[in-house]
Amino acid sequence: MGRVQDKVVVITGAARGQGRAHALRLAAEGADVIAVDICEDIATNGYPLATRENLDETVRRVEKLGRRVVARRADVRDPAALRAAVDEGVAELGRLDAVVAQAGICPIGGERSAQAFLDAVTVDFNGVVHTVDAALPHLPDGAAIVATGSFAGLVPATTDNPALGPGGLGYSFAKRQVAAFVHDLAIVLAPRQIRVNAVHPSNCNTDMLNSDVMYRTFRPDLEEPTREDALSAFPAMTGFGIPYVEPEDIADTVLFLVSEESRYVTGMQMRVDAGGYVKRRPQPPAF
Numbered sequence: 001m002g003r004v005q006d007k008v009v010v011i012t013g014a015a016r017g018q019g020r021a022h023a024l025r026l027a028a029e030g031a032d033v034i035a036v037d038i039c040e041d042i043a044t045n046g047y048p049l050a051t052r053e054n055l056d057e058t059v060r061r062v063e064k065l066g067r068r069v070v071a072r073r074a075d076v077r078d079p080a081a082l083r084a085a086v087d088e089g090v091a092e093l094g095r096l097d098a099v100v101a102q103a104g105i106c107p108i109g110g111e112r113s114a115q116a117f118l119d120a121v122t123v124d125f126n127g128v129v130h131t132v133d134a135a136l137p138h139l140p141d142g143a144a145i146v147a148t149g150s151f152a153g154l155v156p157a158t159t160d161n162p163a164l165g166p167g168g169l170g171y172s173f174a175k176r177q178v179a180a181f182v183h184d185l186a187i188v189l190a191p192r193q194i195r196v197n198a199v200h201p202s203n204c205n206t207d208m209l210n211s212d213v214m215y216r217t218f219r220p221d222l223e224e225p226t227r228e229d230a231l232s233a234f235p236a237m238t239g240f241g242i243p244y245v246e247p248e249d250i251a252d253t254v255l256f257l258v259s260e261e262s263r264y265v266t267g268m269q270m271r272v273d274a275g276g277y278v279k280r281r282p283q284p285p286a287f
């Protein structure tokens, strides 16, 4: 028996990175997956998003683990598309036990427009609400909801640095709202014993971090910084002095939060940040 044997989990942002890692970790522990991803770019976001081929690869790898998967292209900003994807997945897989709202963008350092702010908010916050809303009608008592926040939503003066433009402000704004939403939703759903938790990663070794916009963010002193240049600056984010955590490190926490091992864990802001938060904020946190 796996730790999430025969549970069905919907995961957004499942085509690559952390979302794919969650799909594979959960499948390896016995879950079937509804894998959702936009599979196209968003203009204000300064690095490419996943492709259909990336999503197909997630499907291939989940099936290789012997589990079923329903994959759908949908934009988390579009509640109707998301509802259709979840409904179709549940019709095929027979049930829904958990939600992992992982899809996200970080449109920092790009165009200085209100659109960049709004795109960050509508993907990174509204997208989480839409995902939960699409799933809730299917969720039984005792289900699990996990939303991806960010270290940047808990610590000021990270992406909300004005030098990073409206997209950075929008990113921090959205992630703070994710933390608050999880807190409040945990209260609302407690009578049904539905657990609602946020995972807040530090730098994570995915395409989002490994992008020119991030290299420029971490090395504003250089004209065209490379990954190697950024590697010397990444460790400032953590207390352990490491440059980033791996997607599989986040997936381990997601697995715990989806499994029955966390049946009494709710409303938590789970930081997987190698000590980055406590390094900056030794006082008790607001959440």
Ligand SMILES: NC(=O)c1ccc[n+]([C@@H]2O[C@H](COP(=O)([O-])OP(=O)(O)OC[C@H]3O[C@@H](n4cnc5c(N)ncnc54)[C@H](O)[C@@H]3O)[C@@H](O)[C@H]2O)c1
Pocket (backbone or CB within 6 Å): 012, 013, 014, 015, 016, 017, 018, 019, 036, 037, 038, 039, 040, 049, 050, 051, 074, 075, 076, 077, 102, 103, 104, 105, 106, 123, 124, 127, 148, 149, 150, 151, 152, 200, 201, 202, 203, 204, 205, 206, 207, 208, 209
């Ligand atoms: N990588 C990091 O350093 C880091 C740190 C903290 C938090 N996060 C959070 O993790 C998430 C990003 O995941 P990642 O690190 O694997 O990066 P990633 O860019 O590799 O993956 C993000 C996935 O989400 C998908 N996506 C983006 N917008 C979407 C939309 N509107 N609808 C559906 N799918 C969409 C992308 O296509 C991609 O597959 C974001 O929520 C981000 O805030 C990342």
